[in-house]
Amino acid sequence: MARASTGDHVQQLRMSVFRGDASEGEMITYDVPVREGMVVLDAVLWVQANLAPDLAVRWNCKAAKCGSCSAEINGFPRLMCKSPVSDYGAELSVRPMRTFPIIRDLVTDVSWNYEVNKRIPKFTPSEKDAFDPQPWRMQQEDVDRITEFRKCIECFLCQDVCHVLRDHDRKDAFFGPRFMIRIAGLEMHPKDSLDRRPLLKNEAGVGMCNITKCCTEVCPEHIHITDNGIIPLKERVADLYFDPVRALGRRLRGGGREPDRGRSR
Amino acid sequence: MAEAPRETVETDVLVIGAGGAGMRGAVAAALSGARVTVICKSLLGKAHTVMAEGGMAAALGNVAHLDSWEAHFADTMKGGKLINNWRMAEIHAKEAPERVLELERWGAVFDRTRDGLIHQRPFGAHTYPRLAHIGDRTGLELIRSLQDVLVHTPAVDVHMEVTVASLLTSDGRVAGALAYARADGRLILYRARAILLATGGAGKIYRITSNSWESTGDGTGLAYEAGAQLQDMEFVQFHPTGMVWPPGVRGILVTEGVRGEGGLLRNKEGDRFMEKYDPERMELSARDVVARAINSEVLAGRGSPHGGAFLDITHRSPDFIKSKLPSMYEQFLKLAKVDITKEPMEVAPTIHYYMGGVRVDAETGATNVSGLFAAGEVASGLHGANRLGGNSLSDLLVFGKRAGEAAGAFAGAHGGSAPIDSRQLEQATERLLAPLRRPHGDSPYRLMSELQEVCTKYAPIIREEKGLREGLEKVLELGGRAQLCGTGGPNGRAFNPGWHTAQDLHGMLINAEALFRSAIERKESRGAHARSDYPRLDARWAELNLITEKTPDGMAVRAVENKPLPYELTEVISQSFKRYTPEEIS
Ligand code: SF4
Ligand code: SF4
Numbered sequence: 001m002a003r004a005s006t007g008d009h010v011q012q013l014r015m016s017v018f019r020g021d022a023s024e025g026e027m028i029t030y031d032v033p034v035r036e037g038m039v040v041l042d043a044v045l046w047v048q049a050n051l052a053p054d055l056a057v058r059w060n061c062k063a064a065k066c067g068s069c070s071a072e073i074n075g076f077p078r079l080m081c082k083s084p085v086s087d088y089g090a091e092l093s094v095r096p097m098r099t100f101p102i103i104r105d106l107v108t109d110v111s112w113n114y115e116v117n118k119r120i121p122k123f124t125p126s127e128k129d130a131f132d133p134q135p136w137r138m139q140q141e142d143v144d145r146i147t148e149f150r151k152c153i154e155c156f157l158c159q160d161v162c163h164v165l166r167d168h169d170r171k172d173a174f175f176g177p178r179f180m181i182r183i184a185g186l187e188m189h190p191k192d193s194l195d196r197r198p199l200l201k202n203e204a205g206v207g208m209c210n211i212t213k214c215c216t217e218v219c220p221e222h223i224h225i226t227d228n229g230i231i232p233l234k235e236r237v238a239d240l241y242f243d244p245v246r247a248l249g250r251r252l253r254g255g256g257r258e259p260d261r262g263r264s265r
Numbered sequence: 266m267a268e269a270p271r272e273t274v275e276t277d278v279l280v281i282g283a284g285g286a287g288m289r290g291a292v293a294a295a296l297s298g299a300r301v302t303v304i305c306k307s308l309l310g311k312a313h314t315v316m317a318e319g320g321m322a323a324a325l326g327n328v329a330h331l332d333s334w335e336a337h338f339a340d341t342m343k344g345g346k347l348i349n350n351w352r353m354a355e356i357h358a359k360e361a362p363e364r365v366l367e368l369e370r371w372g373a374v375f376d377r378t379r380d381g382l383i384h385q386r387p388f389g390a391h392t393y394p395r396l397a398h399i400g401d402r403t404g405l406e407l408i409r410s411l412q413d414v415l416v417h418t419p420a421v422d423v424h425m426e427v428t429v430a431s432l433l434t435s436d437g438r439v440a441g442a443l444a445y446a447r448a449d450g451r452l453i454l455y456r457a458r459a460i461l462l463a464t465g466g467a468g469k470i471y472r473i474t475s476n477s478w479e480s481t482g483d484g485t486g487l488a489y490e491a492g493a494q495l496q497d498m499e500f501v502q503f504h505p506t507g508m509v510w511p512p513g514v515r516g517i518l519v520t521e522g523v524r525g526e527g528g529l530l531r532n533k534e535g536d537r538f539m540e541k542y543d544p545e546r547m548e549l550s551a552r553d554v555v556a557r558a559i560n561s562e563v564l565a566g567r568g569s570p571h572g573g574a575f576l577d578i579t580h581r582s583p584d585f586i587k588s589k590l591p592s593m594y595e596q597f598l599k600l601a602k603v604d605i606t607k608e609p610m611e612v613a614p615t616i617h618y619y620m621g622g623v624r625v626d627a628e629t630g631a632t633n634v635s636g637l638f639a640a641g642e643v644a645s646g647l648h649g650a651n652r653l654g655g656n657s658l659s660d661l662l663v664f665g666k667r668a669g670e671a672a673g674a675f676a677g678a679h680g681g682s683a684p685i686d687s688r689q690l691e692q693a694t695e696r697l698l699a700p701l702r703r704p705h706g707d708s709p710y711r712l713m714s715e716l717q718e719v720c721t722k723y724a725p726i727i728r729e730e731k732g733l734r735e736g737l738e739k740v741l742e743l744g745g746r747a748q749l750c751g752t753g754g755p756n757g758r759a760f761n762p763g764w765h766t767a768q769d770l771h772g773m774l775i776n777a778e779a780l781f782r783s784a785i786e787r788k789e790s791r792g793a794h795a796r797s798d799y800p801r802l803d804a805r806w807a808e809l810n811l812i813t814e815k816t817p818d819g820m821a822v823r824a825v826e827n828k829p830l831p832y833e834l835t836e837v838i839s840q841s842f843k844r845y846t847p848e849e850i851s
């Protein structure tokens with residue numbers, strides 16, 4: 001099968017695509033003429049325009065910038081617009097993301113992610129910063145630390161691949177890697193004043209992650225989700241709850257209580 | 266008998282579109298006390314705004330202390346060849362810095378200067394380094410920051426993957442909108458006191474475009490049908506640098522940031538050809554100038570192997586390139602197998618932006634239809650005949666806020682929404698569902714593709730009368746066929762892209778017709794509108810804008826005089842531009 005990305009081009013591609021909805025469906029095979037530089041999304045759109053006008057698929061930018069065209073190509077979660085067909089050879093299969101309910105064909109219901117996002121308290125500067133009449137000053141290195149997290153295009157491929165959500169369906173207990181780095185981007189923002197560690201420990205379920213790093217592997221933006229996001233967050237949470245020296249320090253300062261979600265640091 | 270809509274949603278302000286202008290407008294309307302419903306064709310956060318790369322133009326003066334609103338205003342007017350709505354250009358230049366700083370306080374993160382202020386990068390035809398930016402994904406940053414505010418604003422509801430088919434009016438006032446949900450095809454009637462259009466442009470009427478599938482000109486189409494005036498529809502911007510090779514990626518944007526960071530344009534002989542076209546500003550000349558220059562080089566046989574020019578940044582260090590232009594590096598490596606730290610890119614013009622759109626009041630974004638507002642790319646006026654890079658992101662914030670506030674105030678001043686005209690609603694429903702009843706109608710995909718061919722062929726970078734007339738004929742003929750088109754296949758209502766495409770065609774055809782009609786009328790070359798049969802600026806046309814409107818006899822285009830610049834602003838321009846060339850003044 002695989003005549004991989006050696007530069008020689010197959011003329012015809014046999015592509016099987018999942019067709020169906022939540023209740024039933026099957027893989028249907030289409031023959032697609034290959035053009036140089038064609039990506040899997042091109043092939044899917046070619047099928048849509050020529051063979052199956054009602055083939056449902058999400059896409060917007062076709063430039064790997066919007067994160068709409070996530071699917072599982074030969075079983076691997078990928079952006080279709082960033083996957084040259086020449087990487088696969090003469091045959092490939094395209095299925096919808098498995099972790100989310102299917103709406104139709106390649107389109108899944110990702111609304112759960114949007115609900116999760118609403119539960120994360122927004123960026124909140126301190127009162128002093130908020131009313132500071134002078135423009136804010138921040139250093140480039142502080143910015144650099146969080147821009148990685150803010151590169152996320154919400155393709156939800158990491159959510160798709162994370163076994164906590166995929167295999168154990170613990171959407172009730174874990175926000176998933178995408179929202180771990182969302183929180184990381186807020187927590188490490190030099191001007192943010194909230195403490196989201198109680199949220200992380202409880203509702204967001206950072207403890208559910210056992211650092212398999214599958215999320216990092218699939219991230220099309222190459223965000224180091226685990227190393228730079230989740231692990232530091234776990235450490236912060238551990239610091240808060242389990243570090244006896246810190247706990248003592250808090251008691252000496254008269255704190256002692258678990259801080260409420262969203263309370264000022 | 267058409268079926269009645271299944272669901273009715275009541276709201277004070279309906280915002281159509283959730284890119285930068287729509288989200289900023291929704292937040293503004295909510296802050297003014299209105300209940301707001303935002304509807305978007307895609308999922309939230311996927312709007313075309315995310316593709317804006319270079320940055321947001323605002324005269325903060327962080328890098329060049331001499332910068333001022335006056336200089337920004339003058340650059341914008343000069344870029345737009347003076348037919349901009351000067352009041353919009355003035356408001357934009359004055360308010361952009363405030364909007365950028367506000368966005369930062371909402372959590373947006375920008376690259377910094379050594380003093381820790383927002384860094385600003387140089388960009389085409391901006392006199393000073395002026396673009397606040399974060400790497401080359403500033404649009405995404407803007408969207409995420411606004412999204413964070415939006416979803417935490419209790420008065421705002423967001424309905425994702427909903428498409429509006431028609432606006433409904435009553436006695437010249439907007440009353441609501443008929444829409445359908447993509448997922449299951451159910452119909453929704455929105456009743457609103459005010460409506461803000463923030464639907465973006467119509468770049469999809471061309472084959473080679475940097476635009477996403479959503480840019481089908483819905484807002485201009487909806488507004489036109491509802492009786493609103495369109496303006497400047499002949500001005501469509503070709504971005505000078507789109508990807509050329511391989512064919513699958515043709516048209517994808519190569520940010521102007523590459524040139525902002527020092528990228529050089531060369532022809533196949535290795536010459537920096539911009540010397541011939543704009544020796545002063547070279548690669549950082551205005552977009553229309555650079556796009557035509559590349560076009561001319563290709564026509565003269567000096568193009569790159571695939572019909573473009575070379576864009577070279579290899580003289581910068583790999584680290585610099587990867588940190589300043591990370592997504593360009595990635596895009597070329599992945600999609601074209603070109604390492605831009607080692608080899609030049611091949612680039613050619615690609616359709617990028619609609620300067621034309623709905624004619625609006627500068628202060629409020631109000632259209633001539635009572636209760637209907639517009640902001641962002643769907644509105645026209647700010648950019649005149651040619652938009653400067655970086656001016657669109659700031660446009661979204663400045664005018665999104667103003668139009669959102671005005672829509673909120675309008676809703677506050679009107680106790681309820683206007684009554685729904687049941688006959689109008691029935692007709693709209695009928696048109697929306699008709700393709701589902703035509704199993705053997707033309708394929709909407711084929712019609713769309715033919716339309717794209719027509720626009721690409723007959724309204725190219727350099728236009729002429731004969732081609733434009735031929736193009737118009739063909740668009741009208743396609744319009745006739747589209748009236749009878751089906752879905753191309755199965756007629757299910759649930760997520761059926763064939764049906765969606767049939768709807769999108771409707772707006773695209775209105776945009777294409779307006780483009781050809783206006784382009785025929787403007788018998789001169791100005792900014793993005795270049796004609797081989799009228800190759801020069803014509804001073805008489807500097808005072809005229811072309812208005813497109815619906816009449817009982819179909820689409821009509823007429824010229825109206827624009828408001829003359831007040832004396833102080835004329836002064837601002839001449840003060841600021843000692844280097845003004847005679848061509849630019851005329
Ligand atoms: S590292 Fe954690 S979040 Fe990422 S996939 Fe594994 S369990 Fe899921
Ligand atoms: S973190 Fe990466 S994989 Fe996850 S949603 Fe964002 S871009 Fe996609």
Ligand code: FES
Nearest residue numbers: 061062067069081
């Ligand atoms: S279509 Fe936008 S990421 Fe693929």
